[in-house]
Amino acid sequence: MLERFxxxxxxxxxxxxxxxxxxEARLCGPVQYRWMYPFERYMKVLKGYVMNxxxxxxxxxxxxxxxECAxxxxxxxxQAADIGSRNARNEEFENGLLLEGRPISQGKRIILTNEMLQVAHRQVLFNMAEVQPYIEMHLDELRHSNRRLLKNETLLQKKHVESFGTWLDAKIRAEEMVHNVSNTLKWLAREPSRYAVSYSGFVINGLRFHTKEFEKSRQDSGVSLEATTICISSARDNTPVTGKVAYYGVLREVIVLSYHEFYIALFKCDxxxxxxxxxxxxxxxxxNLxxxxxxxxxxxxxxxxxxxxxFYSREDETSSWYVVMKAPPKGFQDLEISDEMESGTSTPFDVSRLDYDDNEDEQYVRMDVDGMFFDE
Structure with a gap:
């Protein structure tokens, strides 16, 4: 039939x-249980052992x-690497620091301004699980201390953001005198060191990021975040709505803050x-970037x-709009195993169960197109 066309x-x-x-797959089952590729590949390994x-x-x-002995x-x-196994390219191996993730570039020591230090410290506090009970406690105190804050949620959140860091530091110092407080919470309540380290590359969660300034042939600077935030229609809106909002940006700098006993990495983005x-x-x-x-x-x-x-793909050379594209981390596979695959078997199929009609008179010709004749 194919030879006709x-x-x-x-x-x-x-x-x-x-x-x-x-x-063949229908008769014999999945190919990985009967192919020769693993043996051929291992023969290449054995040939590489030959020196004489x-x-x-x-x-x-x-x-x-x-x-085998080694x-x-x-x-x-x-901390010994297994012989013959390759480490994943974006693996977060032990780096000697109490830091989630690992840098992949040379670090540069920087000094944060007072304003940037406060903003970075505030971002850390509002996103740490150990601090969440104190956030609710501070909000309750603000509501009971001022009736105006009780009625105006926008003003309450503004006051909460401005005063939470100072309030938490005093709260933890008072609790230390009564009972023991975890070291993590103790150091979080205090401001980090203004001496931080800046990097141009970082690996975390199986993802490899590079800053926009240092990426060349790569497109690793695109960053997105889905956060729960308070949405208001105007500055006078007293009834804000909480919902999830997607943010998109470009990575400009990776900053690692020192909390004396541990480190926390932050992404500074546009x-x-x-x-x-x-x-x-x-x-x-x-x-629009x-x-x-x-x-x-x-x-x-x-x-x-x-x-x-x-990842961002520009509409055209003159446009300032980019199409957002997403991809899973390298080496990650999201396999959706269906019921049919779960109940499948790797044993050869019984040929006698096939309904095969060997009809020699059957014509394998497409009837929806005209035939074509070729002269020799």
Missing amino acids: FPPSFFDVMVHLTIHLGR RARPEGCMAERYLAE LLCSKYIK WASIVNGIKLDDGFTLV HEGQSQFERDPFILASQAKQV
Whole structure:
């Protein structure tokens, strides 16, 4: 049937193979249980052991035994890498620091201004699980201390953001005199050191990020965040609504704060305006990365652990709008196993169960197109 429409040069061995693959999988089951590729690949490993071509078998045996002994000893050595296994490119291995994630560039020591230090510290406090009970406690105290704050939620949140850091420090110092407080909470209540370290690359959650300034052939600077925030229609809105909002931006700097006993990584980003910098068009999310980015100049930080990676594709050379594209981390597979696959078997299929009608008179001709004749 295919020969009616394709020239003879089309039918090489690969095209011939596809004719049989479907029927072979149906008869024999999944191919990974019966193919020769793993054995052929391991034969390449064994050939790599040969250093003396006059004695190939001896080279393979000695190298194999030496590798087995080294692998056994490595099981009893801390932080020893397994022989023959490759580390994932974006793996967060132990780096000697009490830090989630790991830097992948040379660090540069910087000094934060008072304003930036306060903003970064506030971002850390409002996103740490240990601090959440104290956030509710502070809000309750503000509501009971001022009736105006009880009625105006917007004013309450503003007052809460401005005074929470100082209130928490005094609260933790008072609790230390009564009972023991965890070291994490103790150091979080105090401000971090104004001496921080800046990086241009960072790996966290299986994702590899680079700042916009240092990326060349890569597109690793796109950052997105879905946060629960308070939405208000105007400054006079006394009944704000809490909902989830998606933020999109570009990574400008990775800053690692020192809380003396542990470290926390923050991403400093240029964020697109959520008012007129994000729009939906034909099912695609478009982001304006060139205009209206002053909305978050005074609050550019997020925790590195909160960041999700996105990629931007520009509409055209003159447009300031970019299409947002998402991709899973490298090495990540989201396999949706259906009931059919779960109940499947790897044993060969019983050929006698096939309903095969060998009718030689049946014509394999398409009736919806006209036939074509070729002269020799």
